[in-house]
Amino acid sequence: MQKKKLYIGTNTKMYKTIAQTLPFLSRLGSLTSDIDRNRCEIFVIPSYTSLESVKSIAKGGKITLGAQNMCWEDEGQFTGEISPLMLKEVGAEIVELGHSERRHVLHEDDIMINKKIHAALRHEFTPLLCVGEKEEQKRYKINKEIIRMQLKIGLWNVTPQQARHIWIAYEPVWAIGENGKPATKEYADEIHGVIKETLVELFGKEIGTAIPILYGGSVNAENACELIKMPNIDGLFIGRSAWNADNFSRIIHHVLNAYT
Numbered sequence: 001m002q003k004k005k006l007y008i009g010t011n012t013k014m015y016k017t018i019a020q021t022l023p024f025l026s027r028l029g030s031l032t033s034d035i036d037r038n039r040c041e042i043f044v045i046p047s048y049t050s051l052e053s054v055k056s057i058a059k060g061g062k063i064t065l066g067a068q069n070m071c072w073e074d075e076g077q078f079t080g081e082i083s084p085l086m087l088k089e090v091g092a093e094i095v096e097l098g099h100s101e102r103r104h105v106l107h108e109d110d111i112m113i114n115k116k117i118h119a120a121l122r123h124e125f126t127p128l129l130c131v132g133e134k135e136e137q138k139r140y141k142i143n144k145e146i147i148r149m150q151l152k153i154g155l156w157n158v159t160p161q162q163a164r165h166i167w168i169a170y171e172p173v174w175a176i177g178e179n180g181k182p183a184t185k186e187y188a189d190e191i192h193g194v195i196k197e198t199l200v201e202l203f204g205k206e207i208g209t210a211i212p213i214l215y216g217g218s219v220n221a222e223n224a225c226e227l228i229k230m231p232n233i234d235g236l237f238i239g240r241s242a243w244n245a246d247n248f249s250r251i252i253h254h255v256l257n258a259y260t
Ligand code: PGA
Pocket: 011, 171, 175, 176, 177, 178, 180, 216, 217, 218, 219, 237, 238, 239, 240, 241
């Protein structure tokens, strides 16, 4: 069986100034220069303000850059928002949409996220749609319903052709951040299976099964390898454990070794 391509990346959230992002990306690029990018795509989603300054370093290090959020309109009266045109201008290729903190701290809903997905597709970004249930939703056993709802509304009116460009991240809210508890590999794989089924329902078998599904939420050097070996997990979306370039590169190398 042909080995799946892996996707491993980080979102630096509201951490790292330009001065901190520059050395991080340059070290990460040199530490991962041995990795074949056809086998593993490495991406970093830094602060908006860093994007322009790190563009050439990221290119040299074959690291794909993304933005943490984006408005659905190209321009207008949206104080504090960032436009797709502005993100294109500074070299972002991926746009992360619907991260747990955007949903639960900044109150974004699925309808708003769907508008952003369409804007991202219109501007030829790779939308990275994040989904995940809250602790109490898991307790009430509506976790699968929540995930299906987030996907079905978030991807409303997306055509199969457009869906070829989308990536999904499954990040259970209870697994993210300092107080988070990572999902077990079995649980993560089961939910990834539900995501895959839903994508097949929406876009058909060929396209639905080709959409990469990444796991995120307290991924670290200890659990990364066992997660990646699961059949429905195509990549890892890492927060804290990836914010030091040496640690991040170590995780990437371990994962690739475990996977061969
Ligand atoms: P974490 O963050 O790895 O620090 O839990 C994950 C995320 O929010 O994407």
